[in-house]
Amino acid sequence: MSKLFPKSVNKLPLQILIFIGLTASIVAAGITYYATPKYSRVGYAPVQPVPFNHALHAGHLGMDCRYCHSNVEKSGHSNVPTAQTCMNCHNQIKTDSPLLAPVRESYASGNPVPWVKIHKAPDYVYFNHSVHVARGVSCVECHGKINEMEVVHHAKPLSMGWCLECHREPEKFVRDPKLVTNLDWKHPGGTAAQIEEGKKFVHDWNIQPPQSCSGCHR
Amino acid sequence: MRYAYLVLFFFLVTAISVLGFRGSTTTRPPLEIFPDMDHQAKYKPQAESAFFADKRTDRPSPAGSVAFGRTAIQSDGNFLAADDHMYRGTQADGTYARGFPSSITVDGKLLERGQLKYTIYCAPCHGAIGDGNGITKQYGMGATPTYHDERLRNIPEGDIYHTITAGKNNMLSYADKLEPADRWAVVAYVRALQRAQTGTVADVPSSHKSELGLK
Numbered sequence: 001m002s003k004l005f006p007k008s009v010n011k012l013p014l015q016i017l018i019f020i021g022l023t024a025s026i027v028a029a030g031i032t033y034y035a036t037p038k039y040s041r042v043g044y045a046p047v048q049p050v051p052f053n054h055a056l057h058a059g060h061l062g063m064d065c066r067y068c069h070s071n072v073e074k075s076g077h078s079n080v081p082t083a084q085t086c087m088n089c090h091n092q093i094k095t096d097s098p099l100l101a102p103v104r105e106s107y108a109s110g111n112p113v114p115w116v117k118i119h120k121a122p123d124y125v126y127f128n129h130s131v132h133v134a135r136g137v138s139c140v141e142c143h144g145k146i147n148e149m150e151v152v153h154h155a156k157p158l159s160m161g162w163c164l165e166c167h168r169e170p171e172k173f174v175r176d177p178k179l180v181t182n183l184d185w186k187h188p189g190g191t192a193a194q195i196e197e198g199k200k201f202v203h204d205w206n207i208q209p210p211q212s213c214s215g216c217h218r
Numbered sequence: 219m220r221y222a223y224l225v226l227f228f229f230l231v232t233a234i235s236v237l238g239f240r241g242s243t244t245t246r247p248p249l250e251i252f253p254d255m256d257h258q259a260k261y262k263p264q265a266e267s268a269f270f271a272d273k274r275t276d277r278p279s280p281a282g283s284v285a286f287g288r289t290a291i292q293s294d295g296n297f298l299a300a301d302d303h304m305y306r307g308t309q310a311d312g313t314y315a316r317g318f319p320s321s322i323t324v325d326g327k328l329l330e331r332g333q334l335k336y337t338i339y340c341a342p343c344h345g346a347i348g349d350g351n352g353i354t355k356q357y358g359m360g361a362t363p364t365y366h367d368e369r370l371r372n373i374p375e376g377d378i379y380h381t382i383t384a385g386k387n388n389m390l391s392y393a394d395k396l397e398p399a400d401r402w403a404v405v406a407y408v409r410a411l412q413r414a415q416t417g418t419v420a421d422v423p424s425s426h427k428s429e430l431g432l433k
Contacts, residue, residue, distance in 0.1 A: 015219050023226060030233065039240045041248045061353050064338040070395045077263040088390050089342075093358045111272060112264075123258040153243050 037157035045153035046116040049102045059147040065139060065181045076128035080115050083107040118154055119143070126218050135207055136174040140183040141166065147183045163216070167209035171198030174207065305398055307376030307383070314376035322402045332407030335400050339392055340408075348411035361388045365408060366415045378405045 033039065057063050066072060068081035083106035090100055106113045119142075121127045132142075139146060144155025156162060166173050172195060179185045187194035201207065210216060238244075250256060261267065267275040299305040304319040318324055337346070345352040348365040355362060363370065382401045385391040396404065419432060 012219075019219070019222055019226075026226070026230060033240070034237055035251065037248070039237075042241050043243045044248055045243045045245060046247070047245050061342065063342055066338050067342065067395075075263075079264060082394065084390055084394070089354055089359065091390070092361065092388060093354065110278070112274065122256040123260065123262075124255045151243075154248075 037159040037162075041154045041157055043153055044118060045151045046118060048116055048151075049114050051099055051151070053150050054146050054152060055148055055150045065146075072129045073133050075130055078129045083113055118152055119158060121158065124217060126216055133180050134177060135170075135205065136177040136180060136201060137166075137170075138173075138175060138180045138183065138185070141173050145183055160216075164211065167211050170207050170209050171195050171202050174198050174201045176201075299398075303376070304402075307374075307379035309376070314374040314380065316374040316376065318375060318402060318406070322399065322406075324406050328403050328406050329410055331400065332403035332405070332410070335396060335404050336407045339395055340404065343389075347414070348408065359388075365412050371412050371416075375405050375409070378408055 057068075058065060068085055069078045070081070070085075072078040083103050086100070086103045087107050090097075090103065094100060102113050105111075133139075142156055142158070144153075146152060172191075175185065175187070175194075175198075187197065189197075261275045263276065265275045266273050270277070301319060301321070302308050302310070303315045304321060307314055309315040322328065341352055343352040343354050343359055343362045344350055344365070345355075350362040350364040352359075352362065365371075379401055381389065382396060382404060383391060383393045392401075422430065422432060
C-alpha cells in the first residue's frame with residue numbers, strides 16, 4: 001500500500017497549482033497585450049488600388065493635406081480625393097504610368113477609385129473632423145506622421161480610452177490652428193511650453209471637449 | 219512536469235510568432251471580436267452602397283439640375299447664384315468683368331484668406347511668388363505660366379476667376395475645392411503678387427522706410 005506512489009508525488013499538487021497559476025498569468029498577459037485596438041488596429045496598411053505615396057506627395061513635394069483632403073476643415077468627413085485631383089498634375093506628369101491606370105480610368109468614367117478605408121470609427125460613434133481641426137488638433141495626433149509614410153498605416157488605436165485621454169487634457173495637444181497640417185511641428189519650447197500655451201488656448205477659445213457619453217454616442 | 223513546461227513554452231513561442239507584436243504592419247483588416255453595432259444600415263459619406271448599380275452612396279446630381287445658392291430661402295443676391303459677376307466673373311454683355319463683385323470687400327482679411335488658399339491649392343504649380351516655378355515644374359509641368367507678364371497683368375479679374383472655376387487647357391477646375399468667395403480671395407491675392415513684382419521704392423510708406431534702411 002505504502003509503496004504505490006513515490007515520495008515525490010507529495011509535491012505534485014503544489015507543482016500543478018504553480019503551473020496553472022503561471023499559465024493563467026500568461027493567458028491574462030496575452031489578452032491584455034493582444035485583445036486591444038493597440039494591437040488589432042495599429043499597423044493596418046491595406047493594399048490600395050493605386051500605390052499612392054504620402055511621403056512623396058505630402059513630404060517631398062510639400063503639398064498641404066488640404067489640397068487633397070479638401071473638406072477636412074469644412075465638414076465632419078475628411079474626403080479621400082477625387083480622380084480629378086490627381087489628374088490636376090498627372091495629366092502632365094507620368095501620364096502613361098501603369099500605376100496610375102485606375103485613376104485615369106476613374107477620371108474618364110466617373111466611377112470612383114476603390115480606395116480601401118483604413119481608419120474607421122464604429123457607426124455608433126459620432127466623429128467630426130472640422131471641430132478638431134478648427135480647434136488646433138493636428139492630424140498627427142490621430143493619424144501619426146502621414147507625411148513620412150509611403151503606405152498609410154493605422155498609427156493610433158482610435159479606441160474610446162484613447163479619445164478620452166485627449167478630451168480630459170486637451171492643453172497637451174492643441175496648437176495654433178494655422179499649424180494643424182504641419183505634422184513635423186512640435187512646440188519649440190518643449191512640453192512645458194506646450195502645456196502653458198495649450199492652457200491659454202483652452203481658456204481663450206473656451207475649449208470643452210465632451211466627456212459625457214452623449215457627446216460621442218448621439 | 220518538465221514536459222508540461224516545455225509544452226507551455228512551445229505554445230508561447232508559436233503564439234508570439236503567429237500573432238507578432240503591437241504595431242507591426244499588416245494587410246489583414248482589424249479583427250472585430252464583437253462587431254455589435256459597428257456596421258449599421260446607414261449611409262456615410264464616400265461609402266459603398268449595395269443598392270445603386272454604380273455602388274456610389276454619394277449620388278451624382280441628375281442632368282439638368284440647377285445649382286442653388288447657399289441661402290436659397292431668401293431671394294438675395296446668392297439666390298440661384300444669380301449674380302453673374304460673383305458666380306461667373308462676367309458682366310451683362312458676357313465679357314469678363316473687371317474689378318471685384320460688390321459683395322466682396324477687398325481688405326487685409328480677404329488677402330490673408332487668399333494667401334492661405336493660394337498656398338494650399340496654387341503654389342505647388344504656380345510657386346509661392348507666382349512665377350510659375352512651383353515644385354512640379356522640375357517633374358514635367360512645363361506649361362505653368364508666370365503671372366508676371368503683360369497679358370496676365372492686364373486680364374480682367376473675372377477672367378482669373380473663370381480660370382479657377384472652369385480651368386484652362388492643361389489646368390483643371392478648382393471649383394470643387396474653392397467656394398466662390400474663396401475664389402475671389404485667391405484672385406485678390408494673385409493681383410497682390412503681381413503688384414508686388416512691380417513695386418518700387420516710392421511705394422513704401424514713409425513710416426516704414428527706416429525699417430528697410432531706406433531714406
